[in-house]
Amino acid sequence: MAQRIDVKDLNIYYGDFKAVADVGMAIEPRSVTAFIGPSGCGKSTFLRTLNRMHEVIPGAHVEGTVAVDGVDLYGADVDPVAVRRQVGMVFQRPNPFPTMSIEENVLAGVRLNNKRISKSDAADLVEVSLRSANLWTEVKDRLNRPGSGLSGGQQQRLCIARAIAVKPQVLLMDEPCSALDPISTLAIEDLISELKSAYTIVIVTHNMQQAARVSDRTAFFNLAGVGQPGRLVEIDDTGTIFSSPREQATEDYISGRFG
Ligand SMILES: Nc1ncnc2c1ncn2[C@@H]1O[C@H](COP(=O)(O)OP(=O)(O)OP(=O)(O)O)[C@@H](O)[C@H]1O
Numbered sequence: 001m002a003q004r005i006d007v008k009d010l011n012i013y014y015g016d017f018k019a020v021a022d023v024g025m026a027i028e029p030r031s032v033t034a035f036i037g038p039s040g041c042g043k044s045t046f047l048r049t050l051n052r053m054h055e056v057i058p059g060a061h062v063e064g065t066v067a068v069d070g071v072d073l074y075g076a077d078v079d080p081v082a083v084r085r086q087v088g089m090v091f092q093r094p095n096p097f098p099t100m101s102i103e104e105n106v107l108a109g110v111r112l113n114n115k116r117i118s119k120s121d122a123a124d125l126v127e128v129s130l131r132s133a134n135l136w137t138e139v140k141d142r143l144n145r146p147g148s149g150l151s152g153g154q155q156q157r158l159c160i161a162r163a164i165a166v167k168p169q170v171l172l173m174d175e176p177c178s179a180l181d182p183i184s185t186l187a188i189e190d191l192i193s194e195l196k197s198a199y200t201i202v203i204v205t206h207n208m209q210q211a212a213r214v215s216d217r218t219a220f221f222n223l224a225g226v227g228q229p230g231r232l233v234e235i236d237d238t239g240t241i242f243s244s245p246r247e248q249a250t251e252d253y254i255s256g257r258f259g
Contacts, residue, residue, distance in 0.1 A: 002169055002199050003029055003170060004027065004028060004069055005027040005068050005200065005202075006065075006066075006067045007066050009024060010062060011229075012049055013059075013060065013063075014045075014057065014059060019042050020045055020230045020231070021230070025232060027202060029200045030198070030199070030200065031201070032196050032215040032216050032217075033200075033202045034202075034203050034204075034214065035047065035203070035205070035221060036206075036221070036253070037220055037230070038223060040230070041223040041230035044175075046230075047174055047202060048089075048172075049066060050172055050202065051073075051083055051086075051088075051089055053089060055080070062074065068087065068169070069169075085113060085166050085168065087169070087170040087171075088163035088171050088172065089171075089172045089173075090156070090171065092174050093179050094152055095159060096148060096150070100146065101144045101146060102130075102144070102150070103143040103144060105161075105162055106165050109162055109165055110125065129165040133158070135158060152179055152180050153183070153187055153188065156184070160176075164195075169199065171200070173192070175205060177205075185210070196216075203215065212242050217236065218235065220232075220233045220235070220250045234247050241254065
């Protein structure tokens with residue numbers, strides 16, 4: 001299911017403002033890639049271009065290519081809705097649909113895609129998705145209760161189950177633990193490590209220990225100054241980035257000298 005992503009010469013704009021410049025990188029399947037860097041360097045903006053969520057903002061556009069297994073997501077005949085099915089996203093704050101039951105939350109993406117699904121297939125999909133998200137045993141006896149009745153960490157795992165249920169190839173996570181306590185954070189990190197055997201995972205994180213714990217590859221982004229675009233400084237194996245990065249700016253950032 002996992003797929004490789006190749007980004008080439010990507011420039012990302014909000015209207016006339018170039019927020020991110022000249023990004024090129026390969027993101028490997030069945031691995032976790034972390035994006036780190038100071039606030040405003042464009043990590044979230046870049047992440048959102050990987051499933052065409054960026055362009056839902058009026059005036060926002062990109063130049064360059066993002067190819068998933070060789071197919072440019074920005075090709076003329078590519079349907080952005082199909083892209084978002086293939087490349088799922090989990091956000092900073094858990095956002096289950098509050099009035100929907102746990103079960104209906106898991107199925108929400110599938111229903112949005114207008115897929116007809118029998119009752120027994122739906123029940124199977126709910127169980128498989130919740131099991132994959134390490135949530136099944138905690139909720140199996142209350143599948144009809146509202147998703148909003150779960151703890152923050154459980155809600156985030158529910159959102160991951162909802163993302164998985166549409167069978168994406170890639171999972172994008174934008175600071176998925178920033179609203180969670182340390183125990184829930186560890187549960188999500190364990191889950192990320194399990195999911196990488198099936199998915200290509202990209203995670204934005206402010207937490208460098210988290211990047212070091214969960215990711216195989218780390219990309220460091222930086223900003224030359226206010227009003228300047230963010231740029232990719234380097235991407236390498238996570239161990240290398242945290243022990244012997246090539247660039248001084250990376251060294252300064254990871255050793256806490258700025259950002
Ligand atoms: N909707 C928007 N409209 C206009 N500019 C935006 C929008 N969202 C982000 N930006 C700008 O794009 C640049 C990159 O922002 P982005 O949120 O991607 O950075 P980030 O590295 O994820 O930051 P943080 O770590 O603080 O979340 C910033 O200058 C920001 O002000």
